[in-house]
Amino acid sequence: MKKRIGILTSGGDCAGLNMVLAAVTSRAIHGYGWDVYGIRQGTLGLLRRPVEAEPLTLESFRAPIPRMGGTILGTTNKGDPFAFPLDDGHIKDRSEEFAEGCKILGLDGLIGIGGDGSLNILRRLAHKGHVPFIGIPKTIDNDIGLTENSIGFTTAVDVATEALDRLQPTAASHDRVMILEVMGRDAGHIALSAGIAGGAHIILIPEIPYTLHNVAKHIQTIMKEGHNFALVIVAEAVKTEDGEKVVIADPTGRKRFGGISHYLADRITELTGAETRFTVLGHVQRGGQPNASDRLLASSFGVHAVDLIAQGKSDRMVAWQNRCVVDVSLEEAIKSYGEVEPQGTLVKTARGLGICLGDS
Incomplete structure (x- = not known):
């Protein structure tokens, strides 16, 4: 049949x-x-x-x-x-x-x-x-x-990378720090990949703890080296320096990630005196071809x-x-959460490029 x-x-x-x-x-x-x-x-x-x-x-x-x-x-x-x-x-x-x-x-x-x-x-x-x-x-x-x-992942990375490409000229034109907040839920894959591809100076992801002191110090360092701007990309699930989640609630009371870029912009301005702006990319990352x-x-x-x-x-x-399509146990795949590996290749690449991840 x-x-x-x-x-x-x-x-x-x-x-x-x-x-x-x-x-x-x-x-x-x-x-x-x-x-x-x-x-x-x-x-x-x-x-x-x-x-x-x-x-x-x-x-x-x-x-x-x-x-x-x-x-x-x-x-x-x-x-x-x-x-x-x-x-x-x-x-x-x-x-x-x-x-x-x-x-x-x-x-x-x-x-x-x-x-x-x-x-x-x-x-x-x-x-x-x-x-x-x-x-x-x-x-x-x-x-x-x-x-x-x-x-859906690589398209979302492309969108975030293009956003950094568009933010860079306006950051340079106005001597600003520009912060881009991207999706990713509890993982920092989009922020890490787009940050490297888009030439970010600072990448903040949930898997690697950061301090505002380190972020501010890096911005001041690159300014002394001759840059008149800085690009920061942050994953939506990054917490405040005190370890608090930054969420917003809709009229029904449902909470979702959002607002970490606003928090960082205020703190960076306080610590460095730099004019800082933030952009929340949001659902633009989901749409398009x-x-x-x-x-x-x-x-x-x-x-x-x-x-x-x-x-x-x-x-x-x-x-x-390994460049092949395979099949795996669905049960094991669900159990095996795929967060960013702090000692993984892309993290090492970012550090090798001199990108600050907030922990040093």
Whole structure:
């Protein structure tokens, strides 16, 4: 019998998701003659009745859709089916409805594209519904274990690097210190990579403690060396010098990272007297067309995920290791948080270039 597989995107959006959807659809149809169903709004599509899903065909991905940012299926980072928030404030376990949704669609396999949190939830849901499941890692934070790169990361780095390129001339024109705050959640991969590529003088990441004294001293040193400006890039999860998280709350009370660049700008001005400005790059890092690296990674991951289902495998995650696409234990990948290694190659590179990481 012809197999039918489902695919969904879950968690935050990023560049490259549509390329994954196109690769999965193409491989499933051309390689195996399978039917592919795209599930809308992540897990929410399988909770709704009727189930919100649509057949994906080769016609679904005519140009320019594969190179578009975002996801044509929509996504969500809310509403865990195991603890789903109801309108009356109560919490309900709706995981059985997810399993039922898979049965309604007649799925022989499910591919989920998400970060560590989303993949963990999807893994548990697939086990409950007895549906073979393959995970594809995507996150601009690049913090999923056992893979060197996740979809969306290199495009986000490109955006942050371009922001530094644009900040440099205005910093030099006005003799200013310019601070760029970037995303990354608890990891500093975007800040570290973009900081090196974009010529930052100072890179601050959550994995390496810093002092304001060291930051101010480095700014004063480069000014004495003839520079009339300084570029600082900081990851959103960097804490204050006293170890406090800097967060902001929306009208509903939900908190998220934001504001460390404002804190640093005030302190740097106090300590150095330099005119300091800050820019919060925010969701610009998630949007736009995927770069070539993310398109290649998305295509490789999509093809390999379909092949794994064809091989009868489940509970695996596709990954990029040593310039090859491989598959690893999904459970182990979720457990292995991929933070910046303080003794890793890029940290050593930054130090070798004379970039200050705030700890000396």
